[in-house]
Amino acid sequence: MRPVPTVLASGEEFMLLRRHGGLWAAPGSAVHACEAQAGERVILRLASGAQLEADQVLGMVRGLGVRSLGAVLRTCWTESARGLAVHAGEPCVVIDEAAPPEALRFHGGVASEVEE
Amino acid sequence: MTEMADAERYLLLRAGDAFCALPLQQVRRVVRALTIHALPGAAPELLGLAEFAGEPLPVLDLGMLLGEASSAAAGSQVAGVTVVARIGDSEPPEIAGLAADEALEISALEMTRGTGASGRHGMVVGEALAGERHVTVLDLAAWKAA
Amino acid sequence: MPSEGQESRRPHDPSALAVTGRVTAIWLAWGMGVALLLAGGLLLSSATAYGAPRWLLMAFVGMVFATAVLHYLWVVRGHAVTLAPWWQSREVAGAFDELGAGDLIRGAALSKALPESVHERFTGTTAALGALAQRIQDGSIQLAGTAEGVEGVASDLASGASQQAASVVEITAAMEELSRTAAQIAQSSSEQADLASRAEASGQAGSQAVQSAAQGVAEVQQRILGISARADALGTRAKEIFRVLDLITEIAQETHILSLNAAIEAAAAGDRGRRFAVVAEEVRRLAQQTRESVDSVRGLLEEFAGAIRSTVVATEEGSKEVARVLDRARAGAAAIGELRDAAGDTARVARQISSVTHQQTAASDEVLTTLRDLNQVVQRMSRDLQELNDNARRLRRVGIGTQLLAQTFHLDSPRSLKHVAEAWRARLESAPRTELDATLGELLRQTPFAQTGFCSDGEGRGVALWVRPQPGGEVVREDARRIDVRERPWFRSLQRDHRTQVSQPHVSLVGGENCFTVAAPRLNPDGSLAGVIAVDVSASGWTAI
Numbered sequence: 001m002r003p004v005p006t007v008l009a010s011g012e013e014f015m016l017l018r019r020h021g022g023l024w025a026a027p028g029s030a031v032h033a034c035e036a037q038a039g040e041r042v043i044l045r046l047a048s049g050a051q052l053e054a055d056q057v058l059g060m061v062r063g064l065g066v067r068s069l070g071a072v073l074r075t076c077w078t079e080s081a082r083g084l085a086v087h088a089g090e091p092c093v094v095i096d097e098a099a100p101p102e103a104l105r106f107h108g109g110v111a112s113e114v115e116e
Numbered sequence: 117m118t119e120m121a122d123a124e125r126y127l128l129l130r131a132g133d134a135f136c137a138l139p140l141q142q143v144r145r146v147v148r149a150l151t152i153h154a155l156p157g158a159a160p161e162l163l164g165l166a167e168f169a170g171e172p173l174p175v176l177d178l179g180m181l182l183g184e185a186s187s188a189a190a191g192s193q194v195a196g197v198t199v200v201a202r203i204g205d206s207e208p209p210e211i212a213g214l215a216a217d218e219a220l221e222i223s224a225l226e227m228t229r230g231t232g233a234s235g236r237h238g239m240v241v242g243e244a245l246a247g248e249r250h251v252t253v254l255d256l257a258a259w260k261a262a
Numbered sequence: 263m264p265s266e267g268q269e270s271r272r273p274h275d276p277s278a279l280a281v282t283g284r285v286t287a288i289w290l291a292w293g294m295g296v297a298l299l300l301a302g303g304l305l306l307s308s309a310t311a312y313g314a315p316r317w318l319l320m321a322f323v324g325m326v327f328a329t330a331v332l333h334y335l336w337v338v339r340g341h342a343v344t345l346a347p348w349w350q351s352r353e354v355a356g357a358f359d360e361l362g363a364g365d366l367i368r369g370a371a372l373s374k375a376l377p378e379s380v381h382e383r384f385t386g387t388t389a390a391l392g393a394l395a396q397r398i399q400d401g402s403i404q405l406a407g408t409a410e411g412v413e414g415v416a417s418d419l420a421s422g423a424s425q426q427a428a429s430v431v432e433i434t435a436a437m438e439e440l441s442r443t444a445a446q447i448a449q450s451s452s453e454q455a456d457l458a459s460r461a462e463a464s465g466q467a468g469s470q471a472v473q474s475a476a477q478g479v480a481e482v483q484q485r486i487l488g489i490s491a492r493a494d495a496l497g498t499r500a501k502e503i504f505r506v507l508d509l510i511t512e513i514a515q516e517t518h519i520l521s522l523n524a525a526i527e528a529a530a531a532g533d534r535g536r537r538f539a540v541v542a543e544e545v546r547r548l549a550q551q552t553r554e555s556v557d558s559v560r561g562l563l564e565e566f567a568g569a570i571r572s573t574v575v576a577t578e579e580g581s582k583e584v585a586r587v588l589d590r591a592r593a594g595a596a597a598i599g600e601l602r603d604a605a606g607d608t609a610r611v612a613r614q615i616s617s618v619t620h621q622q623t624a625a626s627d628e629v630l631t632t633l634r635d636l637n638q639v640v641q642r643m644s645r646d647l648q649e650l651n652d653n654a655r656r657l658r659r660v661g662i663g664t665q666l667l668a669q670t671f672h673l674d675s676p677r678s679l680k681h682v683a684e685a686w687r688a689r690l691e692s693a694p695r696t697e698l699d700a701t702l703g704e705l706l707r708q709t710p711f712a713q714t715g716f717c718s719d720g721e722g723r724g725v726a727l728w729v730r731p732q733p734g735g736e737v738v739r740e741d742a743r744r745i746d747v748r749e750r751p752w753f754r755s756l757q758r759d760h761r762t763q764v765s766q767p768h769v770s771l772v773g774g775e776n777c778f779t780v781a782a783p784r785l786n787p788d789g790s791l792a793g794v795i796a797v798d799v800s801a802s803g804w805t806a807i
Contacts, residue, residue: 127526
């Protein structure tokens with residue numbers, strides 16, 4: 001009776017990011033540029049023009065099993081995302097490059113820690 | 117041992133000082149508390165995401181679903197249990213985790229009072245007596261997006 | 263005041279008497295020779311006529327021999343005094359009277375009336391007597407000066423000896439106090455030495471007691487450390503038991519969850535899972551009982567662990583307290599040891615002080631004895647010096663007495679007071695009456711050793727008075743009317759004898775000091791006393807004569 005996972009992009013390459021303690025996956029094709037900041041902080045410029053801020057870039061991964069968000073997440077989380085996945089036993093959110101979550105957005109200036 | 121009909125059997129849980137009963141057919145698994153990763157921007161009752169059987173699992177705070185204060189801290193391995201249960205009535209069924217302090221027992225209950233769909237997300241449907249305890253009866257299938 | 267016929271008023275004229283006596287003696291010698299020859303012839307004829315006894319012939323021969331001797335003595339040798347005529351006896355008596363009154367000058371003058379040989383011998387005798395009086399006078403002055411010096415030195419020495427005696431008394435008193443103090447110090451030091459010895463012994467006992475206590479505490483500390491180690495071991499074991507209980511709890515929890523999941527699966531299996539659900543329930547209850555048992559054991563174990571922790575804490579605190587007590591005991595032992603050593607040092611030093619102080623006391627006693635002897639010596643010396651002072655004072659009085667005795671002689675010397683008084687009288691009698699007072703002042707001024715110059719009438723009432731307030735100082739005139747010498751013994755003698763007098767020492771009517779007076783009479787033409795010229799010589803300044 002396990003739910004059947006919905007694989008959305010099994011062969012796609014993703015960039016794994018660490019931000020606010022959580023694991024995030026950005027589609028590799030959407031990442032236009034990376035700009036290293038102080039320490040391991042990285043500013044990602046997406047093809048859409050949006051800029052993301054990551055505490056750490058873990059690397060690229062291919063073959064994530066991306067599942068849809070489901071009703072609970074859509075109800076209790078206001079952000080939009082392409083889906084959820086698990087990497088190395090840890091859940092991660094696959095972001096929508098067109099509407100990345102506010103928690104990852106970089107609004108210019110000095111890269112800063114966003115209050116949770 | 118008293119034989120109980122499936123429709124009457126509930127899993128009794130404790131969340132803080134509150135006790136509740138989940139219909140046994142909605143419960144898929146009881147596991148020790150899963151590690152929860154907080155999700156920025158989530159509602160208070162959504163503690164975060166966990167991994168269960170290789171799949172991502174949203175975990176809800178049972179106490180907050182009952183209208184109690186939060187009893188679980190996200191992002192950490194807390195004492196207690198996570199009840200993996202089917203939530204809502206969608207097909208294929210959607211699975212979510214409920215963070216509780218303790219899974220007490222499986223017991224047959226007779227609802228003493230129906231409350232209709234109340235509580236957060238309208239899952240509280242009534243009350244029952246388990247021994248001398250007053251328990252809140254939840255119906256996870258009654259999940260509402262509101 | 264000169265007057266005519268003064269010489270005739272003198273008792274005798276020595277030169278006239280001497281010429282008259284010598285002529286008389288020659289005539290008397292020849293007369294007696296003729297008388298003896300006549301008497302011898304008469305005896306010779308009688309002897310021829312009456313058979314001439316032999317004794318008559320011997321008497322004749324004797325008379326001739328006596329006549330020859332007398333002739334030789336009177337005519338050839340001129341010794342006529344002893345056999346001078348009776349009218350010369352008055353001059354001889356007068357000369358001897360003057361000599362007896364001490365007036366050698368007048369006595370020698372009277373002797374001129376005597377035969378030449380007698381006059382020469384009389385003059386020689388008076389000169390020798392005058393020289394003797396002068397030497398006595400000089401000797402008395404030297405004696406008085408020496409006595410005065412001795413008196414001064416003796417007085418100074420007596421004063422010094424008195425001060426020395428007082429100092430010796432003070433030193434003796436101080437030494438006695440010092441000796442008493444030294445004895446007290448010696449006593450105190452001895453007592454202190456005893457106390458310090460007892461303190462040293464007590465310190466020794468205390469040190470041993472504290473060391474024994476420290477050893478006991480150290481043993482207690484070792485035992486507490488053993489208890490602590492055992493308690494730690496028990497705590498470790500309790501923690502191991504807790505881990506086992508945690509593990510059992512974990513297993514029971516897992517079993518409980520497993521039984522729940524089994525029940526869930528049994529429920530999902532429907533009827534086929536009913537029996538399995540029963541087993542799952544039994545497993546759940548077993549797990550529940552296990553948990554409850556573990557909780558019970560955990561409770562007991564927690565009590566046990568709490569007791570162990572309390573024991574550990576108590577033993578740690580006890581160990582710390584014992585360590586502190588041990589430290590304090592060791593510190594106390596060290597302090598008592600130092601105290602004991604200090605008491606020993608104190609006892610040693612106190613014994614030394616006591617010994618030294620005893621020696622000091624003995625030395626002080628010896629010094630005290632010596633000082634007492636010295637005190638007696640000094641007091642004896644002071645008495646002797648006082649006696650010497652008295653003797654010197656007496657000797658000085660003897661000097662004055664001798665001086666006065668010598669001054670009873672009227673010598674032809676400026677140091678003869680009678681000579682001075684009569685020189686004053688001659689000067690005053692030759693001076694006009696109006697200048698009598700000034701002449702008296704001038705005379706006093708010219709006589710440094712004189713203290714007072716005084717003239718009175720024949721009744722002893724003052725006529726003129728000059729005094730010298732300070733020895734060797736200026737003279738001043740004073741009112742003579744306040745002077746009355748009628749009751750003075752020297753004035754009465756002078757009234758009686760009309761001779762120059764030297765008085766015995768008396769209190770001066772002017773200055774109140776001791777003095778003696780030399781007074782010469784002024785006589786009227788009829789021989790009555792017209793007045794007195796008196797000179798006072800201070801008893802303290804007479805040696806300036």
